[in-house]
Amino acid sequence: xxxxxxxxxxxxxxxxxxxxxxxxxxxxxxxxxxxxxxxxxxxxxxxxxxxxxxxxxxxxxxxxxxxxxxxxxxxxxxxxxxxxxxxxxxxxxxxxxxxxxxxxxxxxxxxxxxxxxxxxxxxxxxxxxxxxxxxxxxxxxxxxxxxxxxxxxxxxxxxxxxxxxxxxxxxxxxxxxxxxxxxxxxxxxxxxxxxxxxxxxxxxxxxxxxxxxxxxxxxxxxxxxxxxxxxxxxxxxxxxxxxxxxxxxxxxxxxxxxxxxxxxxxxxxxxxxxxxxxxxxxxxxxxxxxxxxxxxxxxxxxxxxxxxxxxxxxxxxxxxxxxxxxxxxxxxxxxxxxxxxxxxxxxxxxxxxxxxxxxxxxxxxxxxxxxxxxxxxxxxxxxxxxx
Amino acid sequence: xxxxxxxxxxxxxxxxxxxxxxxxxxxxxxxxxxxxxxxxxxxxxxxxxxxxxxxxxxxxxxxxxxxxxxxxxxxxxxxxxxxxxxxxxxxxxxxxxxxxxxxxxxxxxxxxxxxxxxxxxxxxxxxxxxxxxxxxxxxxxxxxxxxxxxxxxxxxxxxxxxxxxxxxxxxxxxxxxxxxxxxxxxxxxxxxxxxxxxxxxxxxxxxxxxxxxxxxxxxxxxxxxxxxxxxxxxxxxxxxxxxxxxxxxxxxxxxxxxxxxxxxxxxxxxxxxxxxxxxxxxxxxxxxxxxx
Numbered sequence: 001x002x003x004x005x006x007x008x009x010x011x012x013x014x015x016x017x018x019x020x021x022x023x024x025x026x027x028x029x030x031x032x033x034x035x036x037x038x039x040x041x042x043x044x045x046x047x048x049x050x051x052x053x054x055x056x057x058x059x060x061x062x063x064x065x066x067x068x069x070x071x072x073x074x075x076x077x078x079x080x081x082x083x084x085x086x087x088x089x090x091x092x093x094x095x096x097x098x099x100x101x102x103x104x105x106x107x108x109x110x111x112x113x114x115x116x117x118x119x120x121x122x123x124x125x126x127x128x129x130x131x132x133x134x135x136x137x138x139x140x141x142x143x144x145x146x147x148x149x150x151x152x153x154x155x156x157x158x159x160x161x162x163x164x165x166x167x168x169x170x171x172x173x174x175x176x177x178x179x180x181x182x183x184x185x186x187x188x189x190x191x192x193x194x195x196x197x198x199x200x201x202x203x204x205x206x207x208x209x210x211x212x213x214x215x216x217x218x219x220x221x222x223x224x225x226x227x228x229x230x231x232x233x234x235x236x237x238x239x240x241x242x243x244x245x246x247x248x249x250x251x252x253x254x255x256x257x258x259x260x261x262x263x264x265x266x267x268x269x270x271x272x273x274x275x276x277x278x279x280x281x282x283x284x285x286x287x288x289x290x291x292x293x294x295x296x297x298x299x300x301x302x303x304x305x306x307x308x309x310x311x312x313x314x315x316x317x318x319x320x321x322x323x324x325x326x327x328x329x330x331x332x333x334x335x336x337x338x339x340x341x342x343x344x345x346x347x348x349x350x351x352x353x354x355x356x357x358x359x360x361x362x363x364x365x366x367x368x369x370x371x372x373x374x375x376x377x378x379x380x381x382x383x384x385x386x387x
Numbered sequence: 388x389x390x391x392x393x394x395x396x397x398x399x400x401x402x403x404x405x406x407x408x409x410x411x412x413x414x415x416x417x418x419x420x421x422x423x424x425x426x427x428x429x430x431x432x433x434x435x436x437x438x439x440x441x442x443x444x445x446x447x448x449x450x451x452x453x454x455x456x457x458x459x460x461x462x463x464x465x466x467x468x469x470x471x472x473x474x475x476x477x478x479x480x481x482x483x484x485x486x487x488x489x490x491x492x493x494x495x496x497x498x499x500x501x502x503x504x505x506x507x508x509x510x511x512x513x514x515x516x517x518x519x520x521x522x523x524x525x526x527x528x529x530x531x532x533x534x535x536x537x538x539x540x541x542x543x544x545x546x547x548x549x550x551x552x553x554x555x556x557x558x559x560x561x562x563x564x565x566x567x568x569x570x571x572x573x574x575x576x577x578x579x580x581x582x583x584x585x586x587x588x589x590x591x592x593x594x595x596x597x598x599x600x601x602x603x604x605x606x607x608x609x610x611x612x613x614x615x616x617x618x619x620x621x622x623x624x625x626x627x628x629x630x631x632x633x634x635x636x637x638x639x640x641x642x643x644x645x646x647x648x649x650x651x652x653x654x655x656x657x658x659x660x661x662x663x664x665x666x667x668x669x670x671x672x673x674x675x676x677x678x679x
Contacts, residue, residue: 109493111602114500114573146497183492213492215467249628260570261546261599264625268649269666271628280629315516315530315551345551346530369552370668
């Protein structure tokens with residue numbers, strides 16, 4: 001789960017990393033009041049769009065305002081703005097910081113090494129990929145031993161390899177605490193700045209939390225990823241409420257399968273047959289009839305879907321349970337679009353029988369994945385042509 | 388011979404007395420696995436009846452290993468307790484720990500991976516279906532009856548259901564071993580570890596490698612194949628049409644040095660001389676062509 005800048009700022013603050021004074025608001029009116037509290041009439045204020053994407057500055061999502069009245073006008077411009085497909089629903093007002101020098105520091109998962117590494121550079125503020133490409137020697141990478149964490153020695157090594165001043169080392173240790181105690185997969189501060197009075201302040205930050213750690217992070221509460229807007233958002237929110245692993249896509253063949261790998265593969269095979277998948281829906285291993293029924297109802301309710309493809313290879317999932325789920329769903333919701341089912345593997349013979357015993361004019365079975373995808377693609381194309 | 392797991396493997400199950408643990412212990416026994424015990428401190432000293440066979444329950448992995456000489460542990464332990472359970476297996480000197488559990492926090496996986504590596508335990512998983520050497524032993528949840536006869540193909544895959552699909556397509560030929568390494572970002576045994584083992588295994592003639600989007604494990608495997616693998620390798624990559632995943636911020640991109648797309652992985656594999664199938668069925672066909 002990616003956090004907004006203001007949420008990252010809160011985590012930094014909680015672990016003793018200095019951050020600018022700031023407030024988050026979702027209306028221009030509230031922006032004016034917050035700016036007043038932050039002393040904008042004396043020293044101005046920075047208005048920053050809260051979106052989970054980079055390049056906010058270039059898109060006009062980060063602006064200085066001279067006083068509280070100006071902050072209201074600026075907030076009005078930024079709220080509702082579209083930045084790379086993300087609508088701005090809130091802005092953070094932050095007290096300006098007198099920046100003397102900008103650095104880059106992050107802890108990130110190095111999948112190849114199976115652990116976290118520190119990445120640091122004395123050249124902060126710009127895109128770190130650009131620094132790494134232009135001057136690789138300016139970017140230090142130091143692996144962190146998970147059993148020991150960022151000890152004073154490790155912090156010293158990071159600052160010395162990156163050419164950072166020594167007083168960044170204690171901040172690096174606090175940021176490691178953020179990563180470890182908050183179960184983060186990424187903690188990135190860009191820029192980390194030295195101010196005119198010599199403090200080290202995290203001016204902007206990015207944090208990704210590990211969804212798998214939710215069970216032990218009570219503070220996260222129930223707040224999940226905010227789904228995108230529109231019809232896709234509605235479907236994704238509904239899927240989330242039913243515990244389904246669902247992603248809305250652009251096409252017209254609704255895809256349901258078991259196991260992320262097989263579903264991804266099914267999307268590819270559908271695309272190979274000349275149609276476009278409308279979604280990714282993984283009912284998971286050992287799926288019950290109810291999960292299948294929920295999944296089918298959800299995909300049927302997507303107006304973009306012209307045909308449905310259920311592709312299940314029963315490993316742990318029993319195909320008879322999948323077939324029961326399909327017949328159950330067809331009792332609960334009216335099937336209005338053609339459905340192609342391919343069941344194979346564990347109890348497939350019984351599963352196919354169950355579907356034959358409960359025939360439906362819009363339901364067809366195929367025994368191979370490629371054959372089923374081909375048929376679903378044809379049906380979607382035919383339905384689209386007829387419409 | 389097969390890799391990592393053979394007829395001689397003595398297997399214990401951590402979390403055997405739970406619902407999933409029992410279900411799969413039964414299946415593993417039916418597949419011929421020599422299950423010598425289970426571990427549950429609250430049920431230590433009891434015997435569990437599984438389809439007419441009596442399996443002893445021990446209070447700890449160390450006790451189980453001491454009493455039975457177990458050298459493989461399969462873990463069906465909930466995410467919150469997985470880290471401690473893996474440490475226990477490592478401390479007991481178990482050479483191979485197969486972590487089936489899904490949803491383990493990445494920090495825990497990082498910690499137990501490092502702990503195991505320093506002490507010489509191989510971890511498979513987490514979030515994996517385990518491994519099977521057909522006709523010999525099954526450690527995990529791969530349904531043995533998909534491809535019950537042993538053969539000479541070695542298979543390594545991130546994805547459980549794609550493993551099953553390919554096993555099914557190639558069941559007539561049969562497998563030496565199939566290893567589901569798991570789809571989590573941090574795993575104990577990689578594609579490369581399996582490629583190396585299959586290359587050295589005299590009972591494997593051809594290797595099937597299944598990958599999917601994310602990270603750069605397939606690209607690194609391709610580089611490894613080019614330098615070190617003489618046996619034919621057939622590949623498959625899932626996720627050409629999958630939407631871009633969550634970005635890990637700027638720092639992620641410079642770590643992997645790759646976009647992580649299916650196309651990039653396919654190209655890397657092909658550049659290393661690996662033939663890559665368009666679909667699972669197409670991939671199976673490439674295997675059949677190569678073997679005929």
